[in-house]
Amino acid sequence: MTDPIKDKDLVVDTLDVEELVQIPLWRIRLRVAWRSFRKNWALFSENKAGLLGLVIIAIFGIMAISHPILMATAWEGHEEGGKNVYDVRAGADSIIVEKTVVAEVTNPETEISQIEAQLQGSGVFIPEIGTTLMTPLANPAPPVWSGVPHPHILGTDPFGADIFSQL
Known part of the structure; x- marks a missing residue:
């Protein structure tokens, strides 16, 4: 028989009813959600194509976050109507x-x-x-x-x- 204190799935079994009632419901839901996330992540991380897709999505996310920063800094001199405008097809005037x-x-x-x-x-x-x-x-x-x-x-x-x- 396993030690119920060391086994994370059986921790609830060692508590009596009075102690169980005192644990907030949000904490129990958080533990269940975290356990579910860990199991799903272990399953997902075995798939190389899934990880590659996650990396590609992360790269696009970083590019989306960097766009306003680049418009405020790198493309400062391309103003039309008070806004920074950069035309990808036409480029910009040479420096x-x-x-x-x-x-x-x-x-x-x-x-x-x-x-x-x-x-x-x-x-x-x-x-x-x-x-x-x-x-x-x-x-x-x-x-x-x-x-x-x-x-x-x-x-x-x-x-x-x-x-x-x-x-």
Whole structure:
């Protein structure tokens, strides 16, 4: 015979009627619900496909929660009518960076070659070496961890659309 105090299913058997009446009904229901949850979770956790589905649902939940945060921070500059608007298909305007025209590029974040500057312009204008130009950040933009400062966490596609918002 098992020890009724150690066996969780038989704990109620050791109590006399007076003690059982003193336990609130909500506590008994909570214990029954918790026991049922544990049994169902043990059954559910054996199924690999079920766990994969749960992970996918959790990822979508995290993305839904992160959307308002991203709209308030990462896409601050895209305001139309007082609201942040980000069009996934059209993307956003490229970020404008200041670069100096040089003969040979040593730092691509701050320098641009004379030929590349001419190609980005009208093609007729040949910029002088040492001239400072405002040029758009190239699309597709690299991810944030590449070191190039821009607000797109996973970078952009060739059209300038944010990859993270397409997920």
